[in-house]
Amino acid sequence: VVASHGYLPAQFLNPRVNLRSDGYNGDLDQRLRFLREVLAAVRAATDEQFIIGLRISADERDSQGLSEDESLAAAVALQGQLDYLHIVAGTSASLGGAVHIVPPMAIEPAYLAREAGTFKQQLAIPLFVTGRINQPQEAELILARGQADVCGMTRALICDPSMPGKTERGQVEDVRACIACNQACIGHFHRGLPISCIQRPETGRELQYGHLTPTSSPKRIMVAGGGPAGMKAAAVAAARGHQVTLYEAGPQLGGQVLLAQLLPRRSEFGGASTNLQREMALAGVEVVRNTRVDRALVERERPDLVIAATGATPYWPAFERTGELQVVDAWQVLRNEVKPGRSVLVIDWRCDWIGPGIAERLVREGHQVQLAVNGTHCGESLPLYVRDQLAGELHRLGIPVTPYARLYGSDDNTVYLQHTASGDPMIFEGIDTLVLCMGHLPQDHLATELAGVVDVRRIGDCLAPRTAEEAIHDGLMVAWAL
Known part of the structure; x- marks a missing residue:
């Protein structure tokens, strides 16, 4: 399979960019000449059974970029040389267009479904579409409406590599949905770091965490704090065979996720809490709400270990x-x-x-x-x-x-x-x-209060205020170390 995708073909197609004077510029037919020659060369070097596709922006989302009408006209003209067409959006030529290369949370899920439907109606070849399709239900809806034949779901699989299997088995509620925070996937890539996922730090660390290792010495573990760090620690520890009870001082689990989701266009961040709660439920974690862990509770319950995930409070600097x-x-x-x-x-x-x-x-x-x-x-x-x-x-x-x-x-x-x-x-x-x-100040009084009473491990913001990515990673690491 060869899928041609790049800015050079798009630049030839764009009359505002293609200023050549050698027969590769002019009307649409002349601007298509480069791509036609490339596709013909690929076909000549292979055979009729070899699958050749083209990925192109349906709309480059830039005033000087390819418009939907221009991309569609090119696709219709080229379809005789293609086995499929794959549409996305955006371009690296501008900051506004580049946003659509990996569309963030503020952009609606499955937002290219309309463009996909328009292209699908005009084409006789299979159509692929990619663009913030993060849940199987969204992909199914696009397919059921006849807007596309295949849905690309990149970050969805970084977040939950088991998503296709879970969906096939009817376990849609167990799918860990991507929230398009972009922090550990494309965010890591741009910083030269290995790709991962804030919700699933196991991604990119498969050699270390890819296969869950059951514990050989089960412990009674008390987790203090129901934020991202505490929930991840509880879920992984329980999945490894420990007896885990998580205590949350308030009525809701989520920690600072409950605040993050209140910001404009950030409501989807709440999915991080929903997904972690599901992980805990599947692992068999007992959850106790409206209960703050203190020395008296620990002395009464007598756990083998306390994981402190008590979070942080807003920092007020001296001024x-x-x-x-x-x-x-x-x-x-x-x-x-x-x-x-x-x-x-x-x-x-x-x-x-x-x-x-x-x-x-x-x-x-x-x-x-x-x-x-x-x-x-x-x-x-x-x-x-x-x-x-x-x-x-x-x-x-x-x-x-x-x-x-x-x-x-x-x-x-x-x-x-x-x-x-x-x-x-x-x-x-x-x-x-x-x-x-x-920023924030660590709320780490519990470790001091329990000194000499029980083994305490601090994770998340009570260890050092950072982001949800580090908090969830802390939870994974401490649970694997038990």
Whole structure:
């Protein structure tokens, strides 16, 4: 099977890019000449039984890129030389177009189904479509509607390599659905790291974690905290044969996932909690809610081991603060515990989703918002396509972003920042509310409280505040070490 895909064929097809004067440019027939010659050469070097396909963007999502009409006309003209056509979207030629190479969570699932249907109606050859199809139900719907013949599901299989088998056996509820966070798949790739998945850190580490090893010495294990780290540790430990009980202080499992899903266009992040809860249920973990682990509970239950996954709290840095300016943190905003004023300044230390997400949410609620980030640009720590999609949204909403900004002080209605490169002051006047998105402090009191009582292993943010990726990886590692 040969599947031709690349920017060179698309550049020949694009009349705004193809400026040649040697017979390969002009009307559609001339712009198709290069691809026709390539396909003919491939066919001549193989035989009629050899399958040859073409992958092309149905729409490059760029003002100067191939449009849907242009791609469709090329596909119809070429289908006599092809055994199938595979459509995607986007282009690396622009930041806005590149977002669609690995579309992030903010983009609707299966969003190319309409384009696929249009192409399918015009073609006599099989059509493949790829573009944020992350669950078997979505793929089945596209096939049932006759919009395509094959659905490509790349990240879905990185997240759950067993997805096809589970679906075939009718175990759709057991599928770990990709949430399109892009953090450990394409995010790792762009940083030169091995591809993995925040929900399934076993991916990319198959030689170490690919085959579950049953324990030879089962233990009674108490997990304190029902966030991502605690749930992963509990699920893997129980699957290995330990007797595991997870205690969550609140009524809901999920930890900071419960907050992350409240940010605009991030509701799908809640799937990380849903999927981990399913893993625990399948492994036989006992879950106790509304119960905080303390020394008395441990002495009463007498587990062999306690895994502390007690999370973190928002970090409030020391800064010169006088006057009556309202100062709140991101958690208070997301939980509706405070009522911000009209003019809001969001100060973002982590340069991740939280600061811009809070800014977007407040603008949509009618506030006038400015965002200041302690980095070179908004979303500096995020995967590229996530960052660029987010930057576009902030621009559309008219949210000004100030980079290189460190919090210095505040008074009644003014916030003082410091430029991190020059050291010069940056003054924001007429501010009613300052929202702190300054990272987190580990909530690790339990390990100290249980010193000398029982063996305690700390994981997740109570060990060191990071992201859900590190938390879930911590849970996997500690469970394998038991």
